[in-house]
Amino acid sequence: MISLKKILLFLYDSFAEFEIVTLLTALKGTDYTLVTFSTKSEGEAVTGLSTMRYLPALSVNDIVVDEYAALVIPGGSPHPLLQNQELIKVIRAFYDQGKLLAAICGGPSLLGAAGILQEITYTASLEPADLEYREVMNWENKRSELLVIDKNVITATGSNYLQFAEAVLRKLGAVLPTEENPLQYFREPSLS
Known part of the structure; x- marks a missing residue:
């Protein structure tokens, strides 16, 4: 029997580490395992926005969505x-199987490339002036909100990474539903 306690993280050149680092840190305290992948060949590194280099565990061709x-x-x-x-096939398979998809900032454009933004409402840190994305974004379904959850999809603006992380953790059941502020440590400085 396959355990569904694994989360797939897509890494690509220019990905914004700061938008996901809180989520990844919070996942360390759960029973979920994080697996990274990219569209590059196995063993080939990607360079994040910070210029740090990362070595994804898998190539897109190795992904078994189940x-x-x-x-x-x-x-x-x-x-x-x-x-x-x-x-695009991997992203679409997650959506079609009702699995959780979480995309932040410019990430929802990949959902658009998979045709998903035709079927849901969403938010993103993209505007119609971002011409590279005009062919895949359904601007009619975009909401002027910091976070949108529709069906099995969570989208957020890039600066809203704490609320994004919390929404993903809640959707995964990785925090108790009664826990009001599971990321308090990241929101307010303390001496601990």
Whole structure:
């Protein structure tokens, strides 16, 4: 029997680490395992927005969607990947199987490339003036909100990474429903 306690994280050149680091840190205290992947060949590094280099565990061709509970897509500048059919197939499979999809900042554009933004309301840190994305974004379904949850999809603006992390944790059941502020440590400085 396959355990669905694995979360897939898509890494690509220019991905914005700060938008997902709180979520990844909070996941360390759960029974979920994080698995990274990219569209590059196995063993080839990606460079994040900070210029730090990361070595994803898998290539997109290695992904078996049935093994994962969720897919997280960070923001950055994913426009070079909008035509990557292997990636689009993986994203679409998560949606079609009702698995959790979580995309922040520019990440929802990859949902758009998979046709998902035609079926849900969403938010993103993208506007119609961002011409690289005009072919995939359904601007009519975009909401002027910091966080939108529709069906099995969570989207957020890039600066709203704490609320994004909390929404993902709640959707995964990784925090108790009664816990009012599971990320308090990240919101307010303390001496601990």
